[in-house]
Amino acid sequence: MIQEYTRTTSLPYEETIAILKDRLMEEKFGVLIAIDLPQKFKEKGLESTEKFTILEVCNPFEAFKAVGFDPKVAYFLPCKLIVRERDKVGVIEMIRPYSMIAELQNTTLDGFALEIENTLIRVIEKV
16 A cells, blocks of 8 residues: 655745755755646646645665666656645655555565665655
8 A cells, every 4th residue: 555754844845845855965866857846737828826846866876776676666766755835834745665665566675665765754854
């Protein structure tokens, strides 16, 4: 079953994103792309007032190891972190990597997925 992790910060939305990116780099995760979802909607003629960004993040060293265990891990790469604004502060959300990897039913990946999940939670908690 897919499980989520959510943390509400005390920081404004934009500052939440900036600090999250810095904390990710400290753990060797890069931000491959930051998608400003309302901007994408606007490009298609749709209006949204919500502040909402999808960060696709990856630690290439860990991704390389994971794909070596099971190429199907690539279905879940890169990891996605969602940052949205709620009540004037940033909220960070993600699907827990372990809950996704468990869908592959490959016990070799269990410890690996938990390690990645714990690292991402540690990063988020530092924001």
